[in-house]
Amino acid sequence: MHRFKWMMIVTLTLGVSALSACENPAEDPGENPAEATAPESEAAETAEGTATGSSEAARQAAAAQGDQEGAAPEKPIVGEPAPDFTLVDEAGNSHTLSQYKGKTVVLEWFNIPCPYVNRHYDAGTFDTLLKEHGGTDEIVWLAIDTTHDNTPEDSQAWKEKANEKREFDYPILQDPSGEVGRLYQAKTTPHMFVIDSTGVLRYMGGIDDDPRGQKEEPTNYVDAALTAIAAGEDIATTEAQPYGCTVKYAEEP
Template sequence: MKLRHLVLAASAALLSLGLSAAPQVGAPAPDFTVVDTKGASHSLSDFAGKNVVLEWTNHDCPFVVKHYSGNMQALQSDLTGQDVVWLTVISSAPGKQGHVSPAKADELTASRDAAPTAVVFDESGVVGKAYDAKTTPHMYVIDKAGVLQYMGGIDSIPSAKVDDISKATPLFANAAKAVLAGGKPDPAVTKPYGCSIKY
């Protein structure tokens, strides 16, 4: 009987851990520490008092290529120009498609005229899993108080066609605009689309 109770208690503990790990809009965003292409460490708590964007990426993904035809760079420039911290996150594990060296990541940033605050690595997948990041791109907006305000797709048309960008509802951009204005995004959770993250 005691063994059965122990097993049930352990199962309940594991279940609660799993549930507590899932990100919730309106709740504090999971803290993390990551290293960027220059070897500098960044923790979410370092950016208290600033709005933060997390963008999951994989340079070889056609959906990422679509948005790096100019859309993502424009969003990065616009938001970082308004003192938003933009972290581009690479969660591809070593040996998996999309994994790059720091030098290659910097080369990609320069060649695409990208303008994030930093490109950071999550090789263990710990950060991606804490945020339940599923696709590239997958977008998140965290407000100045460290509260997760948006998670989901970059826009409303799940295609790899550049022409669709202008036709789509800019879900992420609208959410970021709402947060910068001190409001709440509506919708606050949308379905992301893209390539699966290669954990």
């Protein structure tokens, strides 16, 4: 009986701790950080989220095959052409992924009130990456907002405020229907995808291996992917567990 009571106390304590770790009082009530996807341990993060990069020869063969077939796969597959799409940004400009062939492209799934997204913007994570890899002249960086109730006006208002401390400005593509989010199977904000100059998907997953923001020197998977692509080398980690707030999809039509 005493052992049962002790187990109940431990269980309740762990449950309260887990919920507290996800709470953010400043967060908008419409966003629920407790729904975030994050590995529960370093071991789980490595086991579930990491894969080894394919060889350069295999990547080039996949790109050639994609060109011959004239169509990308209907879901994101590392080593194969990234699914093409067209979206309009907050200013009404149209962007088609395939128009950026010849440059490396980074897709960043984005949501204005998400504390995980804001943590990286406050830390300058994306600005630092762009600065280290040639800025927006060398890297095409596209944020994509699949939040069902987001509007272009919401994105514009956020940028007007955020750009006061951002070094690089890039478009926020509007995907309220969730069509492109579902195409890419985007799960969290942020959820990152790196596409090389031939249009082949080279990395997808979390921005780094630090979902709780507690590591002094986290491994930034996007940085590693961009560095390897620029050097013509294999990418050590081609897939990693994404973490953040769940993407707020519109209901299925």
